[in-house]
Amino acid sequence: xxxxxxxxxxxxxxxxxxxxxxxxxxxxxxxxxxxxxxxxxxxxxxxxxxxxxxxxxxxxxxxxxxxxxxxxxxxxxxxxxxxxxxxxxxxxxxxxxxxxxxxxxxxxxxxxxxxxxxxxxxxxxxxxxxxxxxxxxxxxxxxxxxxxxxxxxxxxxxxxxxxxxxxxxxxxxxxxxxxxxxxxxxxxxxxxxxxxxxxxxxxxxxxxxxxxxxxxxxxxxxxxxxxxxxxxxxxxxxxxxxxxxxxxxxxxxxxxxxxxxxxxxxxxxxxxxxxxxxxxxxxxxxxxxxxxxxxxxxxx
Amino acid sequence: xxxxxxxxxxxxxxxxxxxxxxxxxxxxxxxxxxxxxxxxxxxxxxxxxxxxxxxxxxxxxxxxxxxxxxxxxxxxxxxxxxxxxxxxxxxxxxxxxxxxxxxxxxxxxxxxxxxxxxxxxxxxxxxxxxxxxxxxxxxxxxxxxxxxxxxxxxxxxxxxxxxxxxxxxxxxxxxxxxxxxxxxxxxxxxxxxxxxxxxxxxxxxxxxxxxxxxxxxxxxxxxxxxxxxxxxxxxxxxxxxxxxxxxxxxxxxxxxxxxxxxxxxxxxxxxxxxxxxxxxxxxxxxxxxxxxxxxxxxxxxxxxxxxxxxxxxxxxxxxxxxxxxxxxxxxxxxxxxxxxxxxxxxxxxxxxxxxxxxxxxxxxxxxxxxxxxxxxxxxxxxxxxxxxxxxxxxxxxxxxxxxxxxxxxxxxxxxxxxxxxxxxxxxxxxxxxxxxxxxxxxxxxxxxxxxxxxxxxxxxxxxxxxxxxxxxxxxxxxxxxxxxxxxxxxxxxxxxxxxxxxxxxxxxxxxxxxxxxxxxxxxxxxxxxxxxxxxxxxxxxxxxxxxx
Numbered sequence: 001x002x003x004x005x006x007x008x009x010x011x012x013x014x015x016x017x018x019x020x021x022x023x024x025x026x027x028x029x030x031x032x033x034x035x036x037x038x039x040x041x042x043x044x045x046x047x048x049x050x051x052x053x054x055x056x057x058x059x060x061x062x063x064x065x066x067x068x069x070x071x072x073x074x075x076x077x078x079x080x081x082x083x084x085x086x087x088x089x090x091x092x093x094x095x096x097x098x099x100x101x102x103x104x105x106x107x108x109x110x111x112x113x114x115x116x117x118x119x120x121x122x123x124x125x126x127x128x129x130x131x132x133x134x135x136x137x138x139x140x141x142x143x144x145x146x147x148x149x150x151x152x153x154x155x156x157x158x159x160x161x162x163x164x165x166x167x168x169x170x171x172x173x174x175x176x177x178x179x180x181x182x183x184x185x186x187x188x189x190x191x192x193x194x195x196x197x198x199x200x201x202x203x204x205x206x207x208x209x210x211x212x213x214x215x216x217x218x219x220x221x222x223x224x225x226x227x228x229x230x231x232x233x234x235x236x237x238x239x240x241x242x243x244x245x246x247x248x249x250x251x252x253x254x255x256x257x258x259x260x261x262x263x264x265x266x267x268x269x270x271x272x273x274x275x276x277x278x279x280x281x282x283x284x285x286x287x288x289x290x291x292x293x294x295x296x297x298x299x300x
Numbered sequence: 301x302x303x304x305x306x307x308x309x310x311x312x313x314x315x316x317x318x319x320x321x322x323x324x325x326x327x328x329x330x331x332x333x334x335x336x337x338x339x340x341x342x343x344x345x346x347x348x349x350x351x352x353x354x355x356x357x358x359x360x361x362x363x364x365x366x367x368x369x370x371x372x373x374x375x376x377x378x379x380x381x382x383x384x385x386x387x388x389x390x391x392x393x394x395x396x397x398x399x400x401x402x403x404x405x406x407x408x409x410x411x412x413x414x415x416x417x418x419x420x421x422x423x424x425x426x427x428x429x430x431x432x433x434x435x436x437x438x439x440x441x442x443x444x445x446x447x448x449x450x451x452x453x454x455x456x457x458x459x460x461x462x463x464x465x466x467x468x469x470x471x472x473x474x475x476x477x478x479x480x481x482x483x484x485x486x487x488x489x490x491x492x493x494x495x496x497x498x499x500x501x502x503x504x505x506x507x508x509x510x511x512x513x514x515x516x517x518x519x520x521x522x523x524x525x526x527x528x529x530x531x532x533x534x535x536x537x538x539x540x541x542x543x544x545x546x547x548x549x550x551x552x553x554x555x556x557x558x559x560x561x562x563x564x565x566x567x568x569x570x571x572x573x574x575x576x577x578x579x580x581x582x583x584x585x586x587x588x589x590x591x592x593x594x595x596x597x598x599x600x601x602x603x604x605x606x607x608x609x610x611x612x613x614x615x616x617x618x619x620x621x622x623x624x625x626x627x628x629x630x631x632x633x634x635x636x637x638x639x640x641x642x643x644x645x646x647x648x649x650x651x652x653x654x655x656x657x658x659x660x661x662x663x664x665x666x667x668x669x670x671x672x673x674x675x676x677x678x679x680x681x682x683x684x685x686x687x688x689x690x691x692x693x694x695x696x697x698x699x700x701x702x703x704x705x706x707x708x709x710x711x712x713x714x715x716x717x718x719x720x721x722x723x724x725x726x727x728x729x730x731x732x733x734x735x736x737x738x739x740x741x742x743x744x745x746x747x748x749x750x751x752x753x754x755x756x757x758x759x760x761x762x763x764x765x766x767x768x769x770x771x772x773x774x775x776x777x778x779x780x781x782x783x784x785x786x787x788x789x790x791x792x793x794x795x796x797x798x799x800x801x802x803x804x805x806x807x808x809x810x811x812x813x814x815x816x817x818x819x820x821x822x823x824x825x826x827x828x829x830x831x832x833x834x835x836x837x838x839x840x841x842x843x844x845x846x847x848x
Binding site for chain 2: 051052053054055069070071072073075076077079081083085087088089091096099100102103104105
């Protein structure tokens with residue numbers, strides 16, 4: 001597979017705050033990549049590096065094999081971008097924005113733009129100042145995808161979109177882009193969305209990559225097992241291989257990375273037994289990892 | 301005791317502390333240097349100017365338009381306190397920004413500087429400015445109120461007569477030594493100021509109560525509320541949104557450059573042209589007024605109007621585009637697939653063309669209006685005079701216009717570069733600029749007072765003669781090495797500069813500059829490199845904020 005995006009040991013500071021710390025990422029053609037993390041985890045900072053809007057303090061960023069800071073025109077011409085801020089010019093009408101953007105992209109597909117506008121029900125004669133937050137997001141999405149970019153970068157595309165638009169249209173757009181053999185990188189707070197749409201996920205926490213890999217593999221690496229003890233426990237049991245343990249009394253829910261057999265042995269040593277086990281969701285994995293990280297920080 | 305009033309004052313302090321510490325500190329340093337040399341009157345003027353600058357800038361708090369602490373609307377605090385506490389802070393801070401440096405200089409150098417009256421006036425001015433800017437969110441109303449406030453400030457100074465003990469300004473400057481008698485207010489004057497502040501406070505409290513209730517909210521459809529153009533809001537925003545609404549044409553999609561020119565013209569060029577056209581219409585009326593009143597004031601106003609297109613053009617354009625995000629350049633613009641040099645070149649070109657065109661309109665209007673002055677009737681008709689001038693100067697006139705246009709473009713480009721540096725190194729640039737201005741002021745004062753030899757000026761001029769070519773080479777090298785400037789763009793710039801240089805040499809020779817003193821002639825020659833320096837430094841500095 002061809003590598004479209006290559007981020008190698010990227011670090012970035014804002015004053016004394018570490019925004020990105022030794023982050024690496026590779027994006028191949030025809031896949032959907034999700035960036036997940038809490039507020040301030042570094043998702044938008046990473047995306048801005050991909051677009052050349054930020055200069056790496058350390059490390060390397062290559063998009064289409066080019067440095068986006070040194071060669072912004074060649075990179076940005078092949079990228080569709082929807083910013084988190086949706087900072088579109090308020091005075092422009094939608095029709096004007098479409099024409100303005102079309103001038104920059106010879107590959108503009110007017111029929112596709114028209115179809116999306118119809119799907120969203122957007123009035124092209126309206127100014128952006130007259131549009132709601134959701135409509136702005138929709139308009140921004142049309143402008144980002146209508147030139148059929150090789151790489152679509154969406155920063156929190158779901159914010160402002162209602163659940164119907166999100167599930168019906170955003171999913172359809174992303175699917176279309178990928179079916180065309182193009183690549184999508186998007187950041188989101190909505191983990192069910194990432195789980196549903198992404199082939200690959202990168203979980204960022206405090207500027208570092210906490211978990212990274214194909215969604216199915218990441219999920220398969222983590223299991224949630226229900227553990228039952230014969231006696232009531234007053235405190236959280238210590239179980240080797242557990243990322244997080246929640247519950248009380250006799251029933252505890254354990255999220256773990258260890259193989260099920262290893263956990264079964266560890267639980268048995270504590271006097272308990274596994275009564276049920278399933279693959280964890282991305283949300284459970286993220287929450288467990290964030291809590292663990294916070295606990296470690298507090299302990300330190 | 302931590303009360304809402306104290307918390308509000310603390311918040312006001314947090315928002316203004318940097319400038320409040322920096323400006324008086326620099327003014328004190330400057331005043332101290334001057335007072336030690338006996339020029340305490342000059343020290344007084346510098347302290348007063350710094351205090352006025354503080355009084356004008358403090359009330360904005362560097363936040364949003366209208367009442368700056370509007371985020372406190374949701375807090376459990378009475379409107380009377382919410383307005384009163386920051387207003388008291390603004391008064392005290394502006395007064396202290398004069399009082400403390402002046403008191404320090406009185407103690408340290410013995411300079412007999414006036415204290416309380418000048419400090420009170422400074423505080424009162426700050427309250428007046430706060431009154432004009434806090435009461436409404438409407439940009440146009442705010443501008444009108446600001447003008448009214450300045451007029452009122454003038455009336456206040458005239459009515460109170462704080463400088464009545466100084467016969468004339470000329471005499472005051474010839475005295476060299478300041479005196480507490482220089483600025484005096486009577487008890488009645490103080491009462492009048494207290495009354496004025498009370499009235500302003502009531503007015504602001506009433507207006508802020510309306511803002512708090514949402515009665516003063518502008519419609520969400522109002523473009524001046526738009527994020528890109530916006531939240532700070534000013535008269536330019538009103539003009540811009542009106543222009544864009546009324547004079548709109550189809551965006552060309554034939555090429556990126558055509559689309560970008562449309563963008564620049566619609567948003568930034570058109571308002572400048574409209575301002576130029578409106579002022580061109582006003583100029584004949586001003587000339588007629590001058591003729592009727594036999595006063596020079598209308599002529600001075602007419603001359604001052606020429607600064608409006610420049611301020612409007614430079615103030616609004618060149619990546620000074622405001623946006624809601626904290627990005628130095630809005631992502632919408634920074635993520636355009638177009639090179640930084642092309643983008644900034646186009647922005648400078650559109651701004652320059654529009655300012656130049658506005659000036660041309662105004663100049664033609666002035667030229668055609670001159671016969672309205674009885675004193676100029678003897679000069680004949682404007683058409684005949686123009687033909688005479690063209691016949692006499694011909695090509696030189698054209699080369700003068702070309703050189704003037706290039707110099708204007710250079711100035712705009714260099715201002716854009718300074719703004720970009722300020723964007724990437726805000727505090728350092730500000731401190732550097734203030735230090736440079738102070739250095740120049742002190743140097744000029746030192747030469748004027750005879751403390752240093754005039755040859756020092758020559759040394760500075762020679763330093764500039766060396767610095768300009770060196771800076772040009774370094775900046776072009778950086779832009780080329782960073783890939784910001786392509787070889788082709790560089791070659792085009794060199795070609796255009798060659799033409800400019802030839803025309804400039806010719807004009808300098810004609811003006812007799814080549815026969816001037818060595819340093820001055822060398823500086824004039826070196827200055828012809830400035831357009832080339834702008835070609836390097838402007839895209840390079842803007843790439844610093846585009847790729848922060």
